[in-house]
Amino acid sequence: MQILINQVATELSTLSNAITLSEILIQVNPTPPFAIAKNGVFIPKKDYPQTAIIDQDQLEIISPVTGG
Amino acid sequence: MSSQTNITPTTFSLYDQTFSSRIFLGTSRYPSPQILVQALQIAQPAMITASLRRQGANPEPISSGFWEIIKDLKIPILPNTAGCHRPEEVMQIAHMSREVFATDWIKLELIGDDYTLQPDTIQLVPTAQQLIREGFKVLPYCTEDLVVCQRLVDVGCQAIMPWAAPIGTGKGPNNPYALQVLRERLQVPMIIDAGLGKPSHACQVMEWGYDAVLLNTAVALARHPVRMAEAFAQAVLAGRNAFEAGPMNEHHQAKASTPTLGTPFWHQAESSK
Numbered sequence: 001m002q003i004l005i006n007q008v009a010t011e012l013s014t015l016s017n018a019i020t021l022s023e024i025l026i027q028v029n030p031t032p033p034f035a036i037a038k039n040g041v042f043i044p045k046k047d048y049p050q051t052a053i054i055d056q057d058q059l060e061i062i063s064p065v066t067g068g
Numbered sequence: 069m070s071s072q073t074n075i076t077p078t079t080f081s082l083y084d085q086t087f088s089s090r091i092f093l094g095t096s097r098y099p100s101p102q103i104l105v106q107a108l109q110i111a112q113p114a115m116i117t118a119s120l121r122r123q124g125a126n127p128e129p130i131s132s133g134f135w136e137i138i139k140d141l142k143i144p145i146l147p148n149t150a151g152c153h154r155p156e157e158v159m160q161i162a163h164m165s166r167e168v169f170a171t172d173w174i175k176l177e178l179i180g181d182d183y184t185l186q187p188d189t190i191q192l193v194p195t196a197q198q199l200i201r202e203g204f205k206v207l208p209y210c211t212e213d214l215v216v217c218q219r220l221v222d223v224g225c226q227a228i229m230p231w232a233a234p235i236g237t238g239k240g241p242n243n244p245y246a247l248q249v250l251r252e253r254l255q256v257p258m259i260i261d262a263g264l265g266k267p268s269h270a271c272q273v274m275e276w277g278y279d280a281v282l283l284n285t286a287v288a289l290a291r292h293p294v295r296m297a298e299a300f301a302q303a304v305l306a307g308r309n310a311f312e313a314g315p316m317n318e319h320h321q322a323k324a325s326t327p328t329l330g331t332p333f334w335h336q337a338e339s340s341k
């Protein structure tokens with residue numbers, strides 16, 4: 001299964017057609033703190049285990065940076 | 069007889085929260101993380117702004133480890149929605165900021181023009197209203213337009229942040245008349261956000277009665293950012309003190325400060341002729 005993470009094509013190892021966001025994060029291991037949007041919509045942390053990700057979904061993983 | 073007040077010149081309240089400083093600082097464009105930290109330590113800002121970007125995408129050297137540096141300072145974070153051009157983007161970023169920074173504060177930036185970075189004043193009001201409905205403490209970056217600012221207050225903004233000039237220009241107040249009228253007409257706390265370049269600019273707007281200023285580039289790009297941070301902090305305090313002290317009225321005709329009566333040699337030149 002291939003998805004886009006921060007606009008980069010990423011191959012995920014899974015035997016099924018869907019995988020939860022929690023399972024993806026175990027593979028991707030982003031640096032905390034972070035927040036995630038799936039296909040442009042914010043996903044709260046509490047919903048990660050129930051959020052299904054399928055082929056060609058787009059994830060944005062964002063973190064704090066300097067700001068004005 | 070001196071008047072007494074319980075409010076010291078530096079006390080400042082927003083959304084029922086009291087701050088001990090009237091200066092807000094951005095965290096971008098500093099030469100190094102160490103200089104940023106020193107600038108923050110000397111200016112003692114009420115809040116510092118931060119943003120959210122894709123992991124690993126920020127080219128600034130400070131972005132690596134930024135959070136570890138900032139969180140240890142224990143300064144309240146004001147997340148921004150910088151770079152958003154659509155209300156939908158603002159809402160997503162605001163919710164993500166709330167989760168990452170664990171705060172309801174949001175500096176609402178909704179850009180309408182990329183050249184001037186002027187806020188989209190048409191979409192700004194309904195977007196602020198939506199954020200407030202969803203429990204955010206909204207500080208909207210806006211222009212000095214009186215009616216737009218009034219509408220922001222009408223929809224629940226308990227403070228507003230008009231620009232002095234476009235972001236990062238350092239021009240100082242572009243429209244002194246409108247900014248002074250705005251200050252006189254609206255009673256909510258107002259923070260001048262963007263466009264200040266020198267401490268004298270900050271002092272000027274504080275003398276007009278603005279409650280605070282938000283700076284970034286003017287400090288970060290100074291030759292000595294730490295000294296400039298201190299200079300701005302002093303200017304903000306001086307301006308606020310001047311506003312509370314009440315400046316004298318301006319006159320056309322000169323009037324000597326030193327008493328004329330008893331001046332030595334008064335009229336002696338004429339009488340000795």
